[in-house]
Amino acid sequence: MKRCLPLLFALALMTSVSFTQEKKVVATKEAPQAVGPYSQAIKAGGFVFTAGQIPIDPASGKLIEGDIKAQTERVLKNISAVLTAAGSSMDRVVKTTVFLKNMSDFPAMNEVYGQSFKNEPPSRSTVQVAALPKDALIEIDVVALQ
Secondary structure (H helix, E strand, O other), X not given: OOOHHHHHHHHHHHHXXXXXXXXXXXOOOOOOOOXXXXXXXXXXXXXXXXXXXXXXXOOOOEEOOOOHHHHHHHHHHHHHHHHHHOXXXXXXXXXXXXXXXXXXXXXXXXXXXXXXXXXXXXXXXXXXXXXXXXXXXXXXXXXXXX
16 A cells, blocks of 8 residues: 555646646737737747747837847837736746847847846847848847746
């Protein structure tokens, strides 16, 4: 009987834990609307997965003018709005991917980016790409805890 107790305990625990495979679409007017067959974000498995955000002003629907610093700031505001709509926040981001049109913009982008992730910054990948939608200088997507 002693050897069966761990197995019985494990079975009891497994039956009391709910494993959900559900996904939920996240949408907000505080960030640019999706312009194709994608969602601003998806909540699934305790995480929020955002679509890539470029520096579009949600009020006008147009790409903002400005250098990499201005565009990075707008992108991070858009991401924050999507995360808030998902019940998350920038403090709960665990992974980011930054796409830059020009890697020489990295230091200026990094300066603005660092303001959003002062304590316990997420892991990050940064890559240079040949082009971005609407000829943006930057695009960022994130994964956050719900």
